[in-house]
Amino acid sequence: MGSVNIDWKNLRFEYIKTDYRYVSRYKDGSWDEGKLVEDNKLCISEASTALHYGQQCFEGLKAYHTKEGKIQLFRPDENAKRMNKSLKRLLMPEIPEEKFIDACMQVVKANEEYVPPYGSGATLYLRPFAIGVGDNVGVKPAPEYLFCVFCVPVGPYFKGGLKPVNFTVAEHDRAAPKGTGGVKVGGNYAASLLPHEIAVEKGYADCIYLDPSTHTKIEEVGAANFFGITKDDKFITPKSESILPSITKYSLMHVAKEYLGMEVEERDVYIDKLDEFKEAGACGTAAVITPIGGIEYNGDFHVFYSEEEVGPVTRKLYDTLTGIQFGDVEAPKGWIKEVK
The missing domain is CATH 3.30.470.10 (Aminotransferase class 4, branched-chain amino acid transferase, N-terminal domain)
Structure with missing residues (x-):
């Protein structure tokens, strides 16, 4: 070697x-x-x-x-x-x-x-x-x-530390209503390349996909899962057969409930009701959490906590989960497998 x-x-x-x-x-x-x-x-x-x-x-x-x-x-x-x-x-x-x-x-x-x-x-x-x-x-x-x-x-996904980024809503669908959106297959990612490029050309980090049946509900954020923090501190994340079940998301749901004492809900998240959230983020293995500064939809731009600063709840979620992953915070039973 x-x-x-x-x-x-x-x-x-x-x-x-x-x-x-x-x-x-x-x-x-x-x-x-x-x-x-x-x-x-x-x-x-x-x-x-x-x-x-x-x-x-x-x-x-x-x-x-x-x-x-x-x-x-x-x-x-x-x-x-x-x-x-x-x-x-x-x-x-x-x-x-x-x-x-x-x-x-x-x-x-x-x-x-x-x-x-x-x-x-x-x-x-x-x-x-x-x-x-x-x-x-x-x-x-x-x-x-x-x-x-x-x-x-x-390296860490964010060079300058945790910073909010902005997203736009895609015109394309990521997956069919009863298709392969809920499993991790290459075709889902091939289908996302064009909408991603369109979003980047418009000056956004990536795009948000709406549900393919009605185009009214948030499903995924680029290749990550969405979550929002309501004004009364509930952790909300969309529920749909077309969403890839993110292990990071389910881990954050557990952290929110058991470590931060928050209420947690998987439910429909409507694109025209973004003002119910004071903070929002995307989560996945690569970045853990990508804080969302704002979302553009039909010419309107909705800002959550801030386009510059990470919200306090999002930061706490990030610090707790990465703390568990790096062994600085006690992990729930069975989450960690030591390599010997």
Whole structure:
């Protein structure tokens, strides 16, 4: 293993080749044992279903260095469950939860020197994914599959600390009413590239997607989940079959209720009733929380707490959850898996 020469403080959220990744193959009805390999290139058939029919899905989670020098994963069992939901939706073979967690553990352990030091604000991002491979030209499930996990050290999503950003409402739909919006498949992200680019060209960080049936309710914010804090301190987040169930969001709901004593509700959030919220944010693995300064809709621009400052409740939620992830705040039972 070469010594790692990384400027941890200036890491960005981008690909860096690390030493090892995990690969397992599904063939003749079962997964093989899986192994760590050094090569970061996959060799697959030109007829693989992943290339033609979108038979592929992925996950994202992180490993953290604690103050005491331990390395820990945050709720990997939830990522395993969510990946199996995606796999089932695409008629791909499920991955046993123990296998998924073991693969993540192996990859972190093998790339231990790439786990950024405590206090740098950086983390080790893991990307488990599964693809349909083999010779197949008909529209049907693949004969074989690959399950892989690679890792990349990434910097904090925000270089200048937690800062509010602005969003505009997309004219495009992210997912169909009974489509694949609730699972983590590549097609959802391919569909979001154009609306994202349109939003950025208008000067916004990203776009907000409304429900595909009525276009009256907020569903997702770019590739993240929405939450709002009402004037009487309730944590509200949208409820819909088309929303990807964010592990960060469900963790924040728990933190809001159990750590901050707030009321929590999953319910419809109407785009024309934004004034019920004094603060708002988007949440996901990469950034944890992106505070929302304001939202543009039909020519009107609604500002929440401030376009410059992060609201106090949003900051408290962020500090508590990142505190749990880095081992500075006691975690709920079962949330942390130590890498040994």
